[in-house]
Amino acid sequence: MIEISQLSFRYREGADPILKGIDLSIPDGAFVGVTGAAGSGKSTLTYAINGIIPHCYPGDFYGSVRVDGVDTCEASLTDISRLVGSVCQDIDSQMVSSVVEDEVLYGLENFGVPKTEIPARVDEALAAMGIAELRDRSIAELSGGQKQKVAVASVLALKPRVLVLDEPTAELDPASSVAVFDLLKRYSVEHGTTVIVVEQKIALLSEYVDTLVIVDEGEIRFCGTPHEVLEHSDKLLEIGVNCPRSTSLVNRLRARGLVCGPAVCTVEGAVCACEGLLSGKGACA
């Protein structure tokens, strides 16, 4: 369980707080998407969960962040990293080895995982990300998407309770982005791992996450299921968040009383709503 209470943070070099009065509870095993306009504070929010603030970036930190009851201000970064695995935006800066297998081994050895457990952990992590065949490849020769998967596998091998990923599909084409979300979702369900993903592609988030968090100027403006949040497509647009087109289309039809039911999150949902409309069953009474 992650409990964030009245969190405010100002970077030491910054004039104004970047996070303002954040309250957020994330149950174990949840799949959470965080989105918002550029510079709204999404990455900073994840830094509060993985301890990068205040441990690496000092500043004025108010409120509390607890992961499994551990206060991230009081615990050391090493202790937090045993609970929270992170994949940052700049994958290259995260890589420490030149070969894929060594990259996965590095964290396991550093964490003091018993030698007898290590081979199985490496196999499992590579298999979970579908990259077993990359094991002996040079990291420098991998595509952006493959490096992304290696970075995630390296963190999964450590079996963190929480996995935080900052824009994991930034370098990926649409099909690879979907593949990464498929793998993350499956892993989260199978292992009960809490996954928090910062992502600009709201359509992708809406298909996969249980909870969608919209950050606006350092505050949580909306938080709920994708259906609940996408209800507010007009307000989201005002704060620089474009809803999926399928959602906006159906919301317009709903506003005119042509379609009933909740906001849709997927193209399939929009097709269903339009079919209902065309068959005469979708209109509101």
Ligand SMILES: Nc1ncnc2c1ncn2[C@@H]1O[C@H](COP(=O)(O)OP(=O)(O)OP(=O)(O)O)[C@@H](O)[C@H]1O
């Ligand atoms: N180390 C730092 N010191 C001072 N200010 C910082 C630091 N890191 C981030 N900021 C500022 O905090 C604000 C929020 O940045 P953050 O990266 O959290 O936003 P974001 O929503 O993740 O943005 P993006 O979508 O562009 O990645 C920005 O104005 C940024 O300049």
